[in-house]
Amino acid sequence: MAEPKQDFIRIRNVSKHFGDFVAVDNVDLTIGQGELFAILGGSGCGKSTLLRMMAGFETPTSGTIEIDGVDVTQQPPYERPVNMMFQSYAIFPHMTVEKNIAYGLRKDGIADDKIAQRVDDMLGLVQLGDFRKRKPDQLSGGQRQRVALARALIKEPKVLLLDEPLAALDKKLREKTQFELMNIQDKLGITFVVVTHDQEEAMTLSTRIAVMDEGRFLQVGTSKEIYEYPESRFVADFIGTINMFEGIVTHAGDEAISVACDDLGTELHALGSYDVELGQHVCVAVRPEKIFISVEQPDDAQGNVCLRGVVDDLGYFGNRSLYRIRLESGRMIQVSRQNQRRSAKRFVEWEDKIWVTWRPRSAVVILDEA
Amino acid sequence: MGTVTRGDTTWRRISIAVPYLWLFVFFLLPFAIILKISLADPVIAQPPFTPMFDADGGLSISLDNFLFLLTDKLYAVTYLKSVLMAAAATILCLTLGFPMAYGIARSSSSVRSLLLLLIVLPFWISFLLRVYAWMGLLNNYGAINNTLLWLGVIDQPLQLMYTDFAIFIGLTYSYLPFMVLPLYATLERMDMDLIEAAQDLGASRTRAFWDVTWPLARAGVIAGCMLVFIPAMGEYVIPYLLGGPESLLIGRVLFDEFFVNRDWPLASSVAIVLLLLMVVPIVFMQRNQAPELEAPE
Numbered sequence: 001m002a003e004p005k006q007d008f009i010r011i012r013n014v015s016k017h018f019g020d021f022v023a024v025d026n027v028d029l030t031i032g033q034g035e036l037f038a039i040l041g042g043s044g045c046g047k048s049t050l051l052r053m054m055a056g057f058e059t060p061t062s063g064t065i066e067i068d069g070v071d072v073t074q075q076p077p078y079e080r081p082v083n084m085m086f087q088s089y090a091i092f093p094h095m096t097v098e099k100n101i102a103y104g105l106r107k108d109g110i111a112d113d114k115i116a117q118r119v120d121d122m123l124g125l126v127q128l129g130d131f132r133k134r135k136p137d138q139l140s141g142g143q144r145q146r147v148a149l150a151r152a153l154i155k156e157p158k159v160l161l162l163d164e165p166l167a168a169l170d171k172k173l174r175e176k177t178q179f180e181l182m183n184i185q186d187k188l189g190i191t192f193v194v195v196t197h198d199q200e201e202a203m204t205l206s207t208r209i210a211v212m213d214e215g216r217f218l219q220v221g222t223s224k225e226i227y228e229y230p231e232s233r234f235v236a237d238f239i240g241t242i243n244m245f246e247g248i249v250t251h252a253g254d255e256a257i258s259v260a261c262d263d264l265g266t267e268l269h270a271l272g273s274y275d276v277e278l279g280q281h282v283c284v285a286v287r288p289e290k291i292f293i294s295v296e297q298p299d300d301a302q303g304n305v306c307l308r309g310v311v312d313d314l315g316y317f318g319n320r321s322l323y324r325i326r327l328e329s330g331r332m333i334q335v336s337r338q339n340q341r342r343s344a345k346r347f348v349e350w351e352d353k354i355w356v357t358w359r360p361r362s363a364v365v366i367l368d369e370a
Numbered sequence: 371m372g373t374v375t376r377g378d379t380t381w382r383r384i385s386i387a388v389p390y391l392w393l394f395v396f397f398l399l400p401f402a403i404i405l406k407i408s409l410a411d412p413v414i415a416q417p418p419f420t421p422m423f424d425a426d427g428g429l430s431i432s433l434d435n436f437l438f439l440l441t442d443k444l445y446a447v448t449y450l451k452s453v454l455m456a457a458a459a460t461i462l463c464l465t466l467g468f469p470m471a472y473g474i475a476r477s478s479s480s481v482r483s484l485l486l487l488l489i490v491l492p493f494w495i496s497f498l499l500r501v502y503a504w505m506g507l508l509n510n511y512g513a514i515n516n517t518l519l520w521l522g523v524i525d526q527p528l529q530l531m532y533t534d535f536a537i538f539i540g541l542t543y544s545y546l547p548f549m550v551l552p553l554y555a556t557l558e559r560m561d562m563d564l565i566e567a568a569q570d571l572g573a574s575r576t577r578a579f580w581d582v583t584w585p586l587a588r589a590g591v592i593a594g595c596m597l598v599f600i601p602a603m604g605e606y607v608i609p610y611l612l613g614g615p616e617s618l619l620i621g622r623v624l625f626d627e628f629f630v631n632r633d634w635p636l637a638s639s640v641a642i643v644l645l646l647l648m649v650v651p652i653v654f655m656q657r658n659q660a661p662e663l664e665a666p667e
Contacts, residue, residue: 055566055570056569056570057566057569057570076569076574077566077569077570078569078570078571078572078573078574082570083570083571084566084567084570086563086566086567087563088561088563090561090563090564090566090567091567092564092567092568092581092582093564093586094585094586103568103571103573103581104571104572107571107572107573107577108572151567151571152570152571155571155572
């Protein structure tokens with residue numbers, strides 16, 4: 001088999017305007033063959049418009065979209081080697097499961113026996129063999145989702161577009177379906193492009209994520225890169241929770257920098273080389289799970305940040321607990337802690353005086369202007 | 371909560387009884403009376419038909435009136451013409467009404483209420499006045515002819531008024547809202563994603579319409595067609611005002627038998643046959659409603 005193409009989907013300088021409103025603003029993106037790519041953003045960020053342009057329901061105001069080397073920008077949806085799974089699933093209510101799934105092949109004028117064969121394969125793949133004669137209104141949400149998936153996959157599209165594929169499912173089913181989707185993608189090797197507002201969905205499903213806001217990509221990278229090395233305040237804040245401390249660069253070395261932080265009344269250190277100047281305004285960000293709480297004064301030998309604080313609020317989530325700590329400077333921070341030991345007693349109580357600490361390597365420095 | 375008390379049941383029975391009672395008093399009873407009259411013979415008396423039971427108490431009924439409807443070709447021709455006229459108006463209403471309803475259903479919500487208002491607006495003016503207005507438009511020196519004369523398209527006024535064409539226009543105009551509203555109701559509920567899904571799976575716009583929009587709009591199409599066809603079939607005022615002396619439709623025949631010839635039994639039998647002619651398509655449609663949910667391939 002040939003090497004998967006790195007630039008299977010090429011989106012070049014694509015913009016979409018609706019009157020004065022710029023939904024997608026000069027976007028560039030390449031997606032590799034067989035990737036499970038997620039476009040993540042809040043509502044109205046332009047992610048759905050971008051997806052609809054890939055499907056052919058909208059024409060870009062400017063720019064081009066290429067799929068497997070072919071410019072499809074002006075092609076109508078029914079000519080593109082792309083299929084879409086709609087957020088509403090859009091299953092034809094007047095057709096049985098079987099006929100819904102067969103629809104795409106029927107429109108291509110494939111022979112009946114071949115269609116029957118493919119429909120059987122698909123029903124097997126999504127485990128709906130027993131439901132083939134059912135009408136959509138006789139199916140559960142999860143089953144409908146699988147019908148929509150099978151219907152979109154039967155034509156073996158080069159790219160499958162999924163619009164909020166799991167949004168309509170409850171939490172338990174969502175986790176299960178997530179893994180099913182990944183398995184199916186792995187089995188068929190079709191390039192998946194998922195649009196979602198749910199960061200968890202994006203992180204677990206995809207090989208790469210593009211974070212989108214106001215029609216632009218803020219950062220494109222793997223889940224880890226996006227989570228651990230956010231390049232902007234928006235991305236840091238949008239994905240998970242993060243504590244951000246504003247400050248001025250006081251030392252910029254090759255491997256570490258120091259930032260004087262008025263909020264905390266102290267200097268913070270972060271490892272890594274950043275392109276900053278002395279006196280530049282930056283932001284040091286630390287994820288809640290990278291901060292530790294201790295009752296006794298911790299050892300600050302390796303340049304760890306150690307701060308005193310009081311437990312302002314705490315929430316118990318079963319697997320972990322979330323603490324809101326009021327630092328001596330008055331600044332609030334969030335800390336999360338895995339509940340590794342089974343115990344009915346709380347590790348700390350409200351208004352307990354505690355220490356928080358984190359390693360310089362845990363902090364990330366964000367350079368964009370606030 | 372949840373249990374039905376005796377009082378509730380009583381109320382429920384009463385509320386169900388009301389429409390039944392209504393239909394009984396204002397539909398079934400008059401129907402029985404008409405049926406009774408249709409089986410009598412005309413006499414010059416008050417009332418102008420023979421009683422159902424003669425002096426000896428014996429039953430006196432005859433099917434003569436119905437047989438007469440069969441023998442005189444006039445009636446068959448008139449019924450057929452009425453059916454054709456109503457059918458033609460229904461088809462034109464559907465062809466005009468479908469795109470209108472579709473457009474309204476797909477417009478933005480602010481525009482939508484305005485457009486719906488415009489559809490219903492004619493009802494604020496008396497039906498009779500609106501038909502008279504058409505007389506003003508269609509007659510030899512009416513607005514249409516005058517405009518065409520002025521433009522030089524024609525040099526003699528066209529005979530528009532008092533023709534079948536005028537009836538056809540009048541019926542279509544009057545009943546169009548009854549087509550648009552039920553169509554709008556079904557189209558408005560339809561998920562636009564379905565059409566996009568069909569296109570995404572390889573159907574052209576036209577194909578997607580016939581595969582998805584049309585079957586899903588069928589309930590509205592059927593309702594609209596019935597709402598137009600049934601009243602158009604028995605329409606009296608429009609043919610009377612806009613049609614010529616030759617454009618004899620069944621509503622006119624009914625009226626003439628009743629008020630001009632004073633042949634109540636014959637008029638009644640005409641009415642009964644008309645009713646039966648309308649019941650047939652209703653039953654047919656209702657049969658079709660059930661498999662409507664099945665997949666049309």
